[in-house]
Amino acid sequence: MNLTLKIWRQSGPKDKGAMKTYPIQGVEADMSFLEMMDMLNEQLVGKGEEPVVFDHDCREGICGSCSMYINGEAHGPGRGITTCQLHMRSFNDGDTIYIEPWRAKAFPVIKDLMVDRSSFDRVIAAGGYVSVNTSGNTLDANAIPIPKEDADKAFDAATCIGCGACVATCKNSSAMLFVSAKVSQLALLPQGQVEAADRVLNMVHQMDLEGFGSCTNTGACEVECPKGISLENIARMNREFLTAAVSAD
Amino acid sequence: MSAKSGVFSSSIVRKVWMSLTGLFLCSFLVVHLLGNLTLLRSDAGAAEAFNAYAHFMTTFPLIKITSYLLYFSILFHAVWGIMLEIKNRKARPVAYAYNNPSANSSWASRKMSLLGTIILVFIATHMYHFWAQMHFGTIPLDASGNKDLYTVVMEFFRHPSFGIPATLLYVVSMAALAFHLHHGFQSAFQTLGVNHRKYTPIIEKVGLVFSIAIPLAFAIIPVYIFLT
Ligand code: HEM
Ligand code: SF4
Ligand code: FES
Numbered sequence: 001m002n003l004t005l006k007i008w009r010q011s012g013p014k015d016k017g018a019m020k021t022y023p024i025q026g027v028e029a030d031m032s033f034l035e036m037m038d039m040l041n042e043q044l045v046g047k048g049e050e051p052v053v054f055d056h057d058c059r060e061g062i063c064g065s066c067s068m069y070i071n072g073e074a075h076g077p078g079r080g081i082t083t084c085q086l087h088m089r090s091f092n093d094g095d096t097i098y099i100e101p102w103r104a105k106a107f108p109v110i111k112d113l114m115v116d117r118s119s120f121d122r123v124i125a126a127g128g129y130v131s132v133n134t135s136g137n138t139l140d141a142n143a144i145p146i147p148k149e150d151a152d153k154a155f156d157a158a159t160c161i162g163c164g165a166c167v168a169t170c171k172n173s174s175a176m177l178f179v180s181a182k183v184s185q186l187a188l189l190p191q192g193q194v195e196a197a198d199r200v201l202n203m204v205h206q207m208d209l210e211g212f213g214s215c216t217n218t219g220a221c222e223v224e225c226p227k228g229i230s231l232e233n234i235a236r237m238n239r240e241f242l243t244a245a246v247s248a249d
Numbered sequence: 250m251s252a253k254s255g256v257f258s259s260s261i262v263r264k265v266w267m268s269l270t271g272l273f274l275c276s277f278l279v280v281h282l283l284g285n286l287t288l289l290r291s292d293a294g295a296a297e298a299f300n301a302y303a304h305f306m307t308t309f310p311l312i313k314i315t316s317y318l319l320y321f322s323i324l325f326h327a328v329w330g331i332m333l334e335i336k337n338r339k340a341r342p343v344a345y346a347y348n349n350p351s352a353n354s355s356w357a358s359r360k361m362s363l364l365g366t367i368i369l370v371f372i373a374t375h376m377y378h379f380w381a382q383m384h385f386g387t388i389p390l391d392a393s394g395n396k397d398l399y400t401v402v403m404e405f406f407r408h409p410s411f412g413i414p415a416t417l418l419y420v421v422s423m424a425a426l427a428f429h430l431h432h433g434f435q436s437a438f439q440t441l442g443v444n445h446r447k448y449t450p451i452i453e454k455v456g457l458v459f460s461i462a463i464p465l466a467f468a469i470i471p472v473y474i475f476l477t
Pocket of ligand 3: 055056057058059060061062063064065082083084085209
């Protein structure tokens with residue numbers, strides 16, 4: 001199929017950037033979206049032009065790096081998938097496809113479609129961990145009984161791949177879905193209890209410092225999240241935060 | 250741990266204030282509506298009953314205290330809501346060239362500040378016409394010696410030139426309120442951390458009924474007065 005691509009080109013963090021139009025021919029339906037981008041880049045290199053810079057790594061929906069805002073949606077049309085799992089059969093011959101980087105103050109553009117998501121790393125560093133004894137007498141995690149329901153919910157929260165689609169989609173660029181998944185996966189387990197109050201206060205504090213907006217419960221994040229992280233986690237984080245805020249001294 | 254300086258200004262606490270003031274305003278809507286329904290009565294005692302209610306609402310001490318809390322809540326909710334909206338817009342300095350938000354969220358949920366602003370303009374004009382009249386205006390007294398707000402209301406909506414725009418303004422504003430509540434009611438519970446497999450669907454249904462029934466009942470009153 002033949003397509004018209006409208007892609008955000010920005011030579012560096014300081015450049016203003018603009019949308020540029022690229023016609024592309026011979027795209028096949030069973031190509032992944034990233035393979036289509038590779039094809040475009042080969043053509044650009046062949047013509048002596050700068051290839052389009054985009055993030056990618058695993059190409060199987062687990063690393064969360066392939067951030068692209070495609071036709072007005074994070075990771076494009078389709079539910080429960082990342083850009084690398086999107087296939088060109090989702091498009092028709094003659095389509096125009098808009099491809100933009102994640103847009104958020106907390107995710108500044110590095111180049112073209114690649115953004116700096118280290119704000120997520122700093123939120124994790126603020127409390128998204130459990131401290132364990134590693135001096136040779138580490139407790140076997142399986143030695144502590146955990147209700148199946150809690151284990152399942154913690155596991156669901158832990159499937160968040162930190163892709164940032166929630167932020168990109170949210171009209172407020174809020175990171176609540178991501179942060180709440182990271183708070184929940186630990187808050188639901190006994191190992192996470194010791195640091196629970198500090199964790200939620202510190203992670204939310206860091207989230208606010210990074211310049212993410214605040215949640216207005218539109219629910220867009222849950223719809224666009226490739227891992228189906230539930231809004232239930234945001235409510236849990238609000239509960240955790242409010243109890244920690246009134247009990248902290 | 251020592252609470253971070255940011256705890257009380259955190260994005261979550263800011264939203265809790267929106268939720269608490271919003272739910273308080275919802276409870277006020279119910280009380281206000283119950284009184285106003287007297288306006289739909291067409292029997293002989295309707296006018297005096299309504300005036301007595303209006304008198305009670307402006308003089309009874311407990312209600313007076315609550316009303317100050319209410320004025321404060323409306324102002325706070327409006328100013329805080331607009332400030333949040335401004336802050337949220339700053340979180341995305343460069344807009345998408347092409348965006349398709351209706352693929353993943355409801356119109357009302359994205360337009361809360363617009364809907365709220367319509368409601369605010371409405372509240373201001375509404376208070377100017379009736380609340381200010383009742384408190385500071387010189388209104389003739391009815392047979393029981395209460396200010397005859399009933400007649401003021403009737404004449405307002407039946408006014409030969411303002412009657413139609415006034416009625417329209419009320420109907421449009423109530424539509425805005427309906428959308429505001431359709432998202433807001435259930436959203437307030439989510440903000441407070443109430444999200445439950447069993448109870449959330451119930452809250453959503455109650456919110457849907459509330460967001461249609463209350464504004465509709467309010468809107469029927471001016472239309473009924475205008476038509477009769
Ligand atoms: C009778 C009048 C009103 C009622 C009953 C009401 C009710 C509510 C409720 C229940 C919420 C949800 C809170 C949450 O999500 O936690 C809300 C949100 C909101 N309201 Fe109102 N409201 C009213 C008037 C106004 C006015 C006058 C404004 C002014 C501009 C306004 C602006 C907003 C905004 C911007 C939000 C979204 C806040 C956010 O999600 O961050 N509302 N309202
Ligand atoms: S919550 Fe979902 S959308 Fe957000 S970072 Fe995690 S996986 Fe991505
Ligand atoms: S490249 Fe790893 S999730 Fe897409």
